[in-house]
Amino acid sequence: MRRNNFSIALLLALPSVFTGSCADEAKQPEHTAAVRSIQLPDSTKFQASIDGKQTRLYTLKNSNGVTACFTNFGGRLVGLWVPDSAGNFIDVAIGLGSVQDYAGPDDAYFGASIGRYGNRIAKGKFTLEGKQYSLFINNGVNTLHGGRKGFSAVVWDAEQLNDSTLKLSYLSKDGEEGYPGNLTVSIIYSLTENNELRMQYAATTDKTTIVNLTNHAYFNLNGEGSGSIGDHLLTIDAERYTPVDSTLIPTGELAPVAGTPFDFTKPVTIGSRWNEANEQLKNGGGYDHNFVLNGSGLKPAARVVGDKSGIVMEVFTEEPGLQFYGGNFMAGKNTLKQGAKDEYRTAFCLETQHFPDSPNQPSFPSTVLKPGANYVTVSVYKFSVRQ
DSSP: OOOOOOOOOOOOOOOOOOOOOTTSOOOOOTTOSOSOOOOOOOGGGGOEEETTEEEOEEEEEOTTOOEEEEETBTTEEEEEEEEOTTSOEEEOBOOBSSHHHHTSTTOOOTTEEEOSBOSEEGGGEEEETTEEEEOOOOBTTBEETTSTTOGGGSBOEEEEEETTEEEEEEEEOTTGGGOOSOEEEEEEEEEOTTSEEEEEEEEEESSOEEOBOEEEOOBOTTOTTSOOOTTOEEEEOEEEEEOBOTTSOBOSOOEEOTTSTTOOSSOEEGGGSTTSSOHHHHHHTSOEEEEEEOSSSSEEEEEEEOTTTOEEEEEEESSSEEEEEOOTTOOSOSBBTTSOBOOTTSOBEEEEESOTTGGGOTTSOOOEEOTTOOEEEEEEEEEEEOO
16 A cells, blocks of 8 residues: 655745744735735634643745644644735635634534544444454444544644644554554645645554545635635546445445536536536535546646636545545534634535545455555645636
8 A cells, every 4th residue: 555755846936925823913025015914823722631632733834925724633734825816825724713613513524634544434344354343333324534533533743843844643542443453643744835735644553454544624715714615616537436325335336427417527617516416416415425536646636726716726646536525514503713604515625535435345445454564645735826
């Protein structure tokens, strides 16, 4: 399961904007008054003790002024500020304003690091080496994103390696949430000078187990709280997807996207077909499906353009799949960090991953990790502006 570790070498020459921390509002550059200052979260609201470990807020930035904030509670991306077509910095990542908000009952995995197994496992059961394992059922009749207390709800050990790099580490003990093996996990989040948010995942185990790590970032390229994402233009480099049953478990089929609302091989607005009379859209309440990506290695997976901002987000990954979620279960229950509500379909997710329910689907790419092997995978979210 080892994969190449390299980044995308595509340079964007954007102006340097500010220095600062997540506790302070950034200064505007002197060369233009048009660039809006960045309203960063209050770092004191991320200082807490959970399960005997301290949480805090971490700031990453590159020399172009692109800035990301993370908390080590759940390894979460709290905010991500990138320039739009007018040079204004826009927060394109949906997040909450405090650790207490993230720990609340209505959390929807906003910006969270997901594991030990991202996405769903049918009926919370799988078999490895002749032994059946049972997981906590937390999503209808299935297990979702690790179980009752997945990696999104634990406090990670954090080390800020430099201004643009954060390393998170966690030991998931043998039997945690029902999974076998002591799993040692690390995630390195970095902002490159090419305006990429790079995510490098690594894991080892002392007993045969299953692993599927991802990040559940929610994006609105027009900015957090700016309304529907229906007019965002989306392309996904996939000619097939995995249809699901009524509980969102894959049927095992790799179905062609051609002639269906799932064909994003050419740019299509997200909302143009999400209400069509289609059994798969009905099952997901809209888009909540895994796409089978073309190519291998670190490859293009998706491209999204914000209709109002002109911000372009490109996704690259070494993973075989990409879960496109259209915000169908957002219901205005959470107040976002700048005061808006997480209203219905006001954000989308593009989660790089192995396929859902792979441990129970022999034809899917394997998620088994054995002792002595290294799980290493890289995903990249690259930002630019429409030309």
